[in-house]
Amino acid sequence: MPARMIADKTVRYILFASAIIAIVIVLAIGFFIFRESIQAWSEIGITEILLKTVWRPGQDQYGILAMIVGSVSVTFGAILLGVPLALGCAIFLAEIAPEGVQALVRPAVQLLAGIPSVVYGLFGMVILVPLVRKLGVPGNSGYGLLAASIVLAVMILPTIASVAEDAIRAVPENYRHGSLALGATKWQTITQVVLPAGKSGIIAGVILGIGRALGETMAMIMVIGNSVIMPKPLSGNPLTYFLSQARTLTGNIAVEISYATGIHESALFATGVVLFALIIIVNATARWIIRGQKFVEKAN
C-alpha cells in the first residue's frame, strides 16, 4: 500500500477514535453518576427522593421535589422574561437591522454568552437583589425566583437569539417576496409568514435555552437564596410566588457536595441523575424538533 494511503487510513482511525472517545466520555459520566447514586435510590427509595419536599441530610431526609419545583420555576420565569427579548433580538438582526448595525449588535449579544456565570451572579447579588427587595411585600428578602429568573433570562438570551436568528434566515426568500407581492407590509410578512415558517427552529432555540437554564449553577446559588422550601406566594397576590426563595437541583449539588459523605453524597448524585435526565429530555426534544424542520425544508 502506498504511504499516502496508509497516512490516509491512520488519520481516519484517529478521527474515528476521537468521535468514539466523545461518546464514551458522555456514557462514562452518565454511568459514573448513576453508579454513585444507586445507594441512595435503593436505601432511601425512588418515591421518597422524587416526591418528598423535606431535604435535611442531618435528619436523614432526602426529598428533592422542592428543588425540582425550584429549578422548573426559575427556568419558567427565565423563559417568560427571556424569550420575548431574544426573539426581538433575532427578528431585528435577521429582518430589520442594516448590516452596519448587525455588525455591532450581533457580537454584543454573543458577548453575553462569554461572561462567566459568577459575574452574572455578582451583578444579581449587588444590583438586582436590592432592587427586587424594594417591592414592598412582607417576607421579601430580595433573594429568590424573581432575581434568579432575571439573571437567567439574560444568560439564555444569546443561545435563543442566535438559534432563532438562524431559523429566521433559513426561511426561503421566496416566502417574503410572495407575501410582499400580495400587498402585506413588512411587519405582517414577519408575523404572518416568516415566524410561522421558522417556528420549529425558534422553538428548538427556546428549548436549548431551557436546557442551558436548567444547568446554570453559580449565578443561581448567589441570588436564589438556596432555601429548601416549596416556593409559594408570600401574600394573597399569586405573582408574589416569584419573590419566594428556592433552591435549584444544580445548587443543591454545588452547595453540599464538599461536605457530603455516605448516603448524603449518594443522594446528591441522585440529584445529578434527575438533572441529567431532565436535560437529556429537553435536548432530545430540541433535536427532534430541529430534525422535523429539516424535513419540512426538504419537502419544500
Next chain:
Amino acid sequence: MISLKKNITLVVSLLIIAALVSACGGTSTPGAPVTDPTTDNSTISVSGSTTVQPLAEKLAEAFMTENTGIRIDVQGGGSSVGVKAAGQGTSDIGMASREIKESELAEFPKLNVIVIARDGIAIVANADVTVSDLTVEQVRDIFSGKITNWKDLGGEDQNIIVVSREEGSGTRGAFEELVMGKDALITASAILQPSNGSIRTTVSTTPYSIGYMSFGYLDDTIKAISIGGIAPTEPNAADGSYPIVRPLNMLTNGEPTGAVKAFLDFILSDAGQKLVVEDGYIPVK
C-alpha cells in the same frame, strides 16, 4: 480489506472503552496508603474543615521551617471529610471545627481528638436592626422560625430574615449543637449561603436579617449581637462567659506517633498557640 478495517475499528473502540471503564472502576478503591511517619523524610497529610485549614497551613509552615525533613500537605473538604479521612486513614490528621458526633465515634472508635484552639460563633444582624442583645433561647426561636418578627424582641415591626450556612458546614454543625440543641431545627425558609464571607455580604446588605459566623469574620459592616449581655469578643469567649464557643479539633486514628506527634506537640506548644492567637482564635493553654 473491509472486514479487516471493521475489525481494527472494533478493537480500537473496545480498547478505549476498556481503558475508560477501568479508570472509572479505580475511583472506588480507598485512598492512598498512609505514609510511615517514623522516618525522617516523611509527609504528613492533613485534611478537613475549611475553618481550621488556614490556621493549619500557618502552623504547618512554621513547623516545616524548623523541621526541614518533614512535609505537611493541608487540604480542605469540610469537617465531615476530616473525620472520615482520619478514621479511614486516608489522611494522617483530620480537621473538624465542631464536636465529633456519637455516630462518628461509633464508626471510628480509635479516633483520637485533640483540641488545638477554640472559636466563638457570633450572632450577627444587619446594621438597621435595633435589637442588640438576645438570649440563647431567643436565638434558637428565631432560627427555628418560632419568632418571625423583630417586634416580638423589642425591635421594629419587621419580618426577620434568617440567614444560615448550608448543611454539612462545621460552623452550622457547631451552631446547631450549641444553640439549636437536639430538637430544634433551623427553619427551611432560611436563606443559605455557602461561606462565612457570603454570610457577611448577605447579612450586611439585607435589611432586618440575622445570621451567624466565626469570630474571625466580624467587621464594621454588620452588627454583632450580645448574648445575655455578653459581647462576642475573644476575651469573653476565653474566660467562658460567652456561651457559643466551639472547639477546633485535630483528629488522628489512634495515638499519634513520630512526625505526626511532633507536629501536634508543636501546635500545642507556646510557639504554636501564639500562631493560634495571631489568627484570632482562642488558645487552649
